[in-house]
Amino acid sequence: MIRLHIFDVDGTLLDSMPLWENLGRNYLKAHGGTIPGDLDERLETLTIDESARWFHEELGIRETPAQIQRGFLDMIRKGYEEEVPAMPGAEARLKMAAASGAPLVVLSTSDEGLIKAAFKRLGFLKYFSQIYTSGRLGLGKDGPGIFRAVCDLEDVEPAEAMVYEDSDFAIRAAREAGCQVTVIGQAEG
Numbered sequence: 001m002i003r004l005h006i007f008d009v010d011g012t013l014l015d016s017m018p019l020w021e022n023l024g025r026n027y028l029k030a031h032g033g034t035i036p037g038d039l040d041e042r043l044e045t046l047t048i049d050e051s052a053r054w055f056h057e058e059l060g061i062r063e064t065p066a067q068i069q070r071g072f073l074d075m076i077r078k079g080y081e082e083e084v085p086a087m088p089g090a091e092a093r094l095k096m097a098a099a100s101g102a103p104l105v106v107l108s109t110s111d112e113g114l115i116k117a118a119f120k121r122l123g124f125l126k127y128f129s130q131i132y133t134s135g136r137l138g139l140g141k142d143g144p145g146i147f148r149a150v151c152d153l154e155d156v157e158p159a160e161a162m163v164y165e166d167s168d169f170a171i172r173a174a175r176e177a178g179c180q181v182t183v184i185g186q187a188e189g
């Protein structure tokens with residue numbers, strides 16, 4: 001019996017991965033920077049702060065690292081507010097889960113404000129009773145603790161929760177927590 005539906009956001013409900021994957025390239029295009037051939041590999045392991053410093057120090061972007069970081073964040077915010085589409089079948093999946101009568105919550109590593117902006121535009125906010133984020137809970141999705149914490153907060157046993165997730169490491173963590181899992185998007189293939 002499912003008493004709680006826990007939805008991931010990026011790659012599960014929102015097709016936001018291209019926004020994140022092309023952030024550095026799009027920033028350089030907008031600011032007249034040269035795009036190195038190994039840009040994707042260089043940025044893959046860097047945080048936004050580290051990327052901003054690298055753009056300034058190594059690629060010669062004139063803005064300060066703080067200005068570059070604000071530019072990245074502005075591009076991300078604009079993407080969520082205006083552009084990022086829903087994943088195919090996302091609303092149908094939400095309607096089906098909502099029809100069960102069990103509450104729907106979000107569990108994401110993304111910023112709550114970004115999630116709300118996209119969900120408001122797409123009409124998804126109405127489905128959710130709560131938005132939980134890694135930042136708010138102080139836990140990552142690479143271990144079972146965050147899934148157990150959400151179940152505790154929602155007063156359900158992990159075995160009674162259905163997690164909708166696209167990331168291999170989060171799928172493993174949700175299963176380790178004892179939750180049921182529906183694999184979505186990229187991880188399906």
